[in-house]
Amino acid sequence: MSYAQRVSARHRVVLLRRARRVALVALAAGALLASEVSLINQLVSRGEAAEVVRSGGPEAAAALLPVPVIVQVEATEPPEGCGADGALRAKDPAALLDAFGGAKGMHAAILAGDAPCVPLDDPALPWVVVNKQRPLDPIRYAPGVLAVPPSHVVEGSLRADVVESFEKLVAAARDEGSGRLALFSGYRSYDDQVSTYDSQVGARGQEDADALSAHPGFSEHQLGLAADVVACSDAGCGTIYEFGATPQGRWLVENSWRYGWIIRYESGHTPTTGYEPEPWHLRYIGPELAEVYHEGGHHTLEEFFGLPAAPAYE
Numbered sequence: 001m002s003y004a005q006r007v008s009a010r011h012r013v014v015l016l017r018r019a020r021r022v023a024l025v026a027l028a029a030g031a032l033l034a035s036e037v038s039l040i041n042q043l044v045s046r047g048e049a050a051e052v053v054r055s056g057g058p059e060a061a062a063a064l065l066p067v068p069v070i071v072q073v074e075a076t077e078p079p080e081g082c083g084a085d086g087a088l089r090a091k092d093p094a095a096l097l098d099a100f101g102g103a104k105g106m107h108a109a110i111l112a113g114d115a116p117c118v119p120l121d122d123p124a125l126p127w128v129v130v131n132k133q134r135p136l137d138p139i140r141y142a143p144g145v146l147a148v149p150p151s152h153v154v155e156g157s158l159r160a161d162v163v164e165s166f167e168k169l170v171a172a173a174r175d176e177g178s179g180r181l182a183l184f185s186g187y188r189s190y191d192d193q194v195s196t197y198d199s200q201v202g203a204r205g206q207e208d209a210d211a212l213s214a215h216p217g218f219s220e221h222q223l224g225l226a227a228d229v230v231a232c233s234d235a236g237c238g239t240i241y242e243f244g245a246t247p248q249g250r251w252l253v254e255n256s257w258r259y260g261w262i263i264r265y266e267s268g269h270t271p272t273t274g275y276e277p278e279p280w281h282l283r284y285i286g287p288e289l290a291e292v293y294h295e296g297g298h299h300t301l302e303e304f305f306g307l308p309a310a311p312a313y314e
């Protein structure tokens with residue numbers, strides 16, 4: 001139950017949201033007259049009700065009104081959520097996060113069903129969820145600008161705006177003693193995925209291929225936000241299959257979130273993700289949400305956002 005719903009269970013509540021301040025004003029008993037609502041609206045819209053409550057408490061606010069009222073103001077300025085001007089139109093992740101007072105607020109609002117303006121299916125947004133039940137939309141989506149990370153690449157590119165965070169991650173792994181990491185596979189187009197998947201089917205049969213490789217249009221790699229990484233040394237770079245047991249692999253489990261990346265397919269969560277563990281497959285969701293993900297002890301994006309498990313294609 002939301003805060004507002006809890007309050008209205010006790011009182012008849014008029015919820016007034018104006019400017020950047022919110023005051024919850026409830027009449028102790030009886031009905032609010034239209035003129036009183038109008039007066040409260042005027043006070044709140046001028047910022048006065050919130051100011052009065054802040055400085056003088058409920059009694060001071062009540063003194064401004066012709067009838068006794070109970071005034072409650074949340075201790076911290078609440079986020080405006082989907083009412084924020086322009087955040088959705090801009091499709092700007094930073095503006096959307098800001099509208100909810102940060103990633104924690106946005107995550108809570110999504111789980112509560114209070115964030116209809118935060119799509120989880122927009123492939124341009126860093127928190128988009130793609131899985132066996134949620135293909136990319138449009139299915140042949142391609143990100144605008146790609147870039148090859150300037151260092152640490154065996155092969156591949158990423159969406160240009162996440163390259164810097166990838167480079168920071170790689171530098172931190174090295175500086176903190178785990179060793180060198182390199183991008184092994186990044187962006188893969190719809191057509192690339194047709195070839196990847198078909199070759200897996202040819203090598204393993206469809207059932208095993210489905211556990212390892214996405215159908216075209218269902219791969220996070222098509223977003224430009226997924227990075228398969230390998231561990232490297234002076235002797236060269238290892239394979240993705242060896243990666244989980246390397247110092248770099250263990251370091252990522254603890255630290256990737258600091259740079260906005262999560263390990264998308266963890267051990268023990270195949271029934272939710274539909275994929276066998278892939279300790280080498282990093283997915284960028286942005287540092288703000290990745291911190292919430294890490295601190296909350298989450299293991300799949302499906303569970304993080306309260307979405308259904310996606311063990312198989314429909």
Ligand SMILES: [Zn+2]
Nearest residue numbers: 226227228281
């Ligand atoms: Zn991958």
